Structures are given as C-alpha cells and as structure tokens.
Amino acid sequence: MLAKIREGGVMSRSEKLNLIIQLSIPSILAQVTTVLMFYIDAGMVGSLGAEPAAAIGLVEPATWLFGSLVSAASMGFSVQAAHFIGANDFEKARAVMRHGYAFGLSFSMILLLITVLIAFRLPVWLGGGVDIQHDASMYFLIFSFAIPFHLIEVLSASMLKVSGDMRRPSLMAILMCVLDxxxxxxxxxxxxxxTIAGWQLMVPGCGWGVAGAALGTLLAFVSVALPLAYFAIFRSSILAWKLDVERFVWRWQYVWNAVKIGAPMALQYLLMNGAQLVSTMIVAPLGNVAIAAHSFGITAESLCYMPGYGISEAATTLVGQSVGADRRDLHRSFAWMTVLMGMGVMAFMGIIMYIFAPEMIGLLTPVPEIQALGTSILRIEAFAEPFFAAAIVAYSVCVGAGDTLKPSFINLGSMWLVRLTLAYALASHYGLRGVWFAMAVELSFRGLMFIFYLYRHLRQKKL
Structure with a gap:
C-alpha cells in the first residue's frame, strides 16, 4: 500500500487506517520492548536498594540528552530519505543514507568525548549525595561508550522504517531487550x-551492580546495531548500496539539509533534556527516596506513552512519503488520523496506568516508601496522557513534513516556561507530587498547543 502513495493511487479511509496500523504495530512493539529494557534495568538495580536506584536515576536524564542528540542527527537524514522514496528517487535516498553514516559517526565521536570528560563531575553538578556519586559516574561513563553504536542503531532503523520496513527494526528491538x-x-x-522447583542451582555472576547494568545495556546496543546496519546497507530492496550503478559522490547539500532539519530538533532536545536535568536538580534535595521514585515513575510511565511514539514513527513515514510524492490530500488525512489514534490509545493506557500504578512501581522496587510515592505521582500523570499523545504525534507529523523549527519552539516554551516554573514553585510545599502535577499541567497545555498548530497550518496549507 505504500506504493500507492508514490504512484498516485486513490486510497480509501479503511486502507489508510489499515496502513497506519500495519506500520504502527511493529513500531509500538519495538518502542515498548525498548522501554522494557530500561524497566528491567531499573527493576534489577532497584532490588539492590534505594541508593543504587537513585544513582541511575540521577544521571538518567543526561543519558537521554546525548541519546536524543544522536536521534536528531539521524532524523535529519531519514526525513530526506523519506521524501526521496516518496518521489521514487531511490538512488538519492541511498546517497542520503551514506552521508548519514559518515556525518553521524563523526558527530557521535564528538559526543562520546564530551561524555567521558564530564562523567565524574556530572553527579556533583546535579546535586547528588556523596553516597551515590561514584556509582552514578560509573553508570554514565560506561553507558557513554554506547553512543556510536546507538547512532548506527538509530540511523539504520530509521532508514529501514521510512522505506516501509518496520519488521526488522522491531524484531531487533525485541532482541535488544532479551539480550539486556x-x-x-x-x-x-x-x-x-x-532454588528452582526444589533444585538448587549455582548461578555465576560478576556482582558489579550499577556498573553491570550499564555494561549490559552497552553490549545489547552493540549486538543490535551491527545487524541493523547490515540489513540497511546490504539487504534492503530500496536502500542496499549494491543497487547503485554510479560512483558515490559527496554532496554537502545533503548534510546542510540534514542540519536544517536536525538542528532545531537537536536544540530542542538539548534544552528539553536540559530541562529534565533542571527538574532532577529540583528533585535531588528531596532525598534519595524522591530521586528513586521520580526515576521509577518516569520508567513506569514510559510503558504507557511508548505506543504514542510508535504511532508517531508511522506518522513520520506516511507524511514524509506523502510530501515527497506531492500528495497533500494524503498528507492531511494521515496527519489527523495518526493524531486521533495516538490520543485514543494513550487515553486507554492512562486508565491502565491509574488502575495498576501500585503494581507497576512494585515491580521496580521493594522499598515501601518509594512504592507509595511512585504510585501517587503516576496517578497524577495519568490524566495528561491523551494530550501528551497529541504533542508526540503532531510533532512527528511536522517532522515528516520537514517543519521542525516552530514545533521545537512550542516544546521548549512549554517545558521551560510552564513545567519548570510551576515545578519549582510547588516542590517546596508539595514535594515530588507537586513536581509531577506541574508535569501533567504542562503536557496537557503542550498537547492543546500542537493541536491548534496542526489545525491552523493544515488549513492554511503551510504544512
């Protein structure tokens, strides 16, 4: 059915819905299994006590920051590839992918150097206690070496997805979770x-605690990144480099276009994750229980909003190919259908999160104080899930159309002016619950802003 977009075929509403579902389900499964990897990490480390959990929770936003910069670099090239594929110009799509690997790996090595240099100062800057600073530094340092492999994994997966191959990236994401x-x-x-069924079994182990969790994640990334690159470069029916008949020529225009698309996203991710770090600094003085509950709450909630990210990836592919094929009718239709589907799915997940909040937190930690606090903050956040979905999917619709600047300003303005201001004001009186109330208010506001932005720009044919 993706060929219908490129070839100008007429699509019924049911065909569009079926295509969205076909692209979304593998991506949702991939997103959920990726989150399960972090969920399992948190649960395994959480069983060791509050301090190891707090050590990971302290630097986790920083790992997201560098990971999101890698994603921004990859997206600048994959969006171009989607447009070329939509226009049936597969040769240029492959040229863009080659540029993406060369530029992306160079960029990832710079990020790796930065992370190594700041690893042992970061926990101090974030206000972590002396009891967790060493473990936090070691986790961040070891995790940092995954950055180049994360770039290969993200770029390869995104290129396969925009070509319509959701299956292989999804299967590899599941494999990464199992290996982790x-x-x-x-x-x-x-x-x-x-003791298993009455039998006693000696199980070998390294006993490395927090550092072991980081090393396990690093090796899982390595094990998946290389096969994904192989599939993209050698096996894809659209992207395989062996299909090229002319010699590769470096074109700075592809890099410049990627920078124009990716730079606003990178700036957004930098400031958004910077805001997460500031949020962690607001939470850190509340103590290790609050830090751990905050980290576990984010991990547990991510199981609910990852379906939204799965649908958003389908939105980027469908809108990107529609734009490349100059199919404005499909562009508008896919935009609204994916946004509404995302809101419906995440509204349902919000209900699930509210009902099963105690069980979700209980799987991550045996500490009663953390369980009680984590349950209360998840139930606060549950009410914002539909609007969070609107923000996630509408932003990806804009990315697929190559519009990243103004949507990035919406994200940044909402995060810095609404969430952090309100969180700072409420933290001293209501503790972590106040911080999460601020988060719920901000996500609802951001979702409404994106719905308005999408409505106005699609109506005026600016998107």
Missing part, C-alpha cells in the same frame, strides 16, 4: 544459589 536481560542477569548480581 541476559547480560544484566550475570553482570549486576554476584554468584548466587537459586
């Missing part, structure tokens, strides 16, 4: 005796 569990099982815990 296996690696963590041996790296985090010491050698111990397990």
């Amino acid at each position: 569990v296996i690696f963590n099982f041996f790296f985090i815990f010491p050698t111990r005796t397990l």
Whole structure:
C-alpha cells in the first residue's frame, strides 16, 4: 500500500487506517520492548536498594540528552530519505543514507568525548549525595561508550522504517531487550544459589551492580546495531548500496539539509533534556527516596506513552512519503488520523496506568516508601496522557513534513516556561507530587498547543 502513495493511487479511509496500523504495530512493539529494557534495568538495580536506584536515576536524564542528540542527527537524514522514496528517487535516498553514516559517526565521536570528560563531575553538578556519586559516574561513563553504536542503531532503523520496513527494526528491538536481560542477569548480581522447583542451582555472576547494568545495556546496543546496519546497507530492496550503478559522490547539500532539519530538533532536545536535568536538580534535595521514585515513575510511565511514539514513527513515514510524492490530500488525512489514534490509545493506557500504578512501581522496587510515592505521582500523570499523545504525534507529523523549527519552539516554551516554573514553585510545599502535577499541567497545555498548530497550518496549507 505504500506504493500507492508514490504512484498516485486513490486510497480509501479503511486502507489508510489499515496502513497506519500495519506500520504502527511493529513500531509500538519495538518502542515498548525498548522501554522494557530500561524497566528491567531499573527493576534489577532497584532490588539492590534505594541508593543504587537513585544513582541511575540521577544521571538518567543526561543519558537521554546525548541519546536524543544522536536521534536528531539521524532524523535529519531519514526525513530526506523519506521524501526521496516518496518521489521514487531511490538512488538519492541511498546517497542520503551514506552521508548519514559518515556525518553521524563523526558527530557521535564528538559526543562520546564530551561524555567521558564530564562523567565524574556530572553527579556533583546535579546535586547528588556523596553516597551515590561514584556509582552514578560509573553508570554514565560506561553507558557513554554506547553512543556510536546507538547512532548506527538509530540511523539504520530509521532508514529501514521510512522505506516501509518496520519488521526488522522491531524484531531487533525485541532482541535488544532479551539480550539486556541476559547480560544484566550475570553482570549486576554476584554468584548466587537459586532454588528452582526444589533444585538448587549455582548461578555465576560478576556482582558489579550499577556498573553491570550499564555494561549490559552497552553490549545489547552493540549486538543490535551491527545487524541493523547490515540489513540497511546490504539487504534492503530500496536502500542496499549494491543497487547503485554510479560512483558515490559527496554532496554537502545533503548534510546542510540534514542540519536544517536536525538542528532545531537537536536544540530542542538539548534544552528539553536540559530541562529534565533542571527538574532532577529540583528533585535531588528531596532525598534519595524522591530521586528513586521520580526515576521509577518516569520508567513506569514510559510503558504507557511508548505506543504514542510508535504511532508517531508511522506518522513520520506516511507524511514524509506523502510530501515527497506531492500528495497533500494524503498528507492531511494521515496527519489527523495518526493524531486521533495516538490520543485514543494513550487515553486507554492512562486508565491502565491509574488502575495498576501500585503494581507497576512494585515491580521496580521493594522499598515501601518509594512504592507509595511512585504510585501517587503516576496517578497524577495519568490524566495528561491523551494530550501528551497529541504533542508526540503532531510533532512527528511536522517532522515528516520537514517543519521542525516552530514545533521545537512550542516544546521548549512549554517545558521551560510552564513545567519548570510551576515545578519549582510547588516542590517546596508539595514535594515530588507537586513536581509531577506541574508535569501533567504542562503536557496537557503542550498537547492543546500542537493541536491548534496542526489545525491552523493544515488549513492554511503551510504544512
């Protein structure tokens, strides 16, 4: 059905819905399994106590920051590839992918150097206690070496997705989750005796705790990144480099176009994740229980909003190819259908999160104080999920159309002017619950802003 977009075929509403679902389901599964990887990390480390959990929670926003910069660099090239594929110009799509690997790997090495230089100062800057600073530094340092492999994984997966291949990236995301569990099982815990069906089994282990969790995640990224690159470069029916008949020529225009698309996203991610770091600094004085509950709450909530990100990836592919094929009718239709679907799915997930909040937090930590606080903040956040979906999917619609500047300003303005201001004002009186109330208010406001932006620009044919 993707070929219908490129070839100018007429699509019924049911065909559009079917195409959205076909592209969304593998992506949703991939997003959920990726979050499960972090969920399992948190649960395994959380079983060691509040301090190891707080150590990871302290620097986790910084790992997201550098990971999101990698995503921005990749997106600048994958959006161009989607437009060329929509226009049936596969040769240029492959040229863009080659530029993406060369530029992206260079960029990722710069990020790696920065992370290594700041690793042992970061926990101090974030206000972490002396009891968790060393573990936090080691987690961040080891995790940093995953950045180049994360770039390969993200760029390869995004290129395959915009070409219409959602299956391979999704399967590899599931494999990454499974490998992470296996690696963590041996790296985090010491050698111990397990009782299974009455039998005692000696299980070897390294006992590296927080550092073991980071190493397990690093190896999982490496194990998935290389096969994904192989599929994109050698096996894809559209993107395989062997299909090129002319010699590769470097064109700075592709890099410049990627910078124009990716730079606003990178700035947005930088400031958005910077805001997350500021939020962590607001939470840090509340103590290790609050830091751990905050981290676990974010991990648990991500299981609910990852379906929205899965639908958003489908939106980027469909809108990107529609724009490339100059199909404005499909562009508008896919935009609204994906936004409404995302809101419906995440409204349902919000209900699930509200009902099962105690169980979701209970799987991550045995500490009663953390469980009680984590349950209350998840139930506050549940009410914002539909509007969060609107912000996620509408932003991806804009990305697919190559419009990243103004949507980035919406994200930044909402985060810095609404969330942080309100969180700072409420934290001293209401603690972590006040911080999460501010988050729920801001996400609802941001979702409404994106709905208005999308409505106005689609109506005026500016998007």
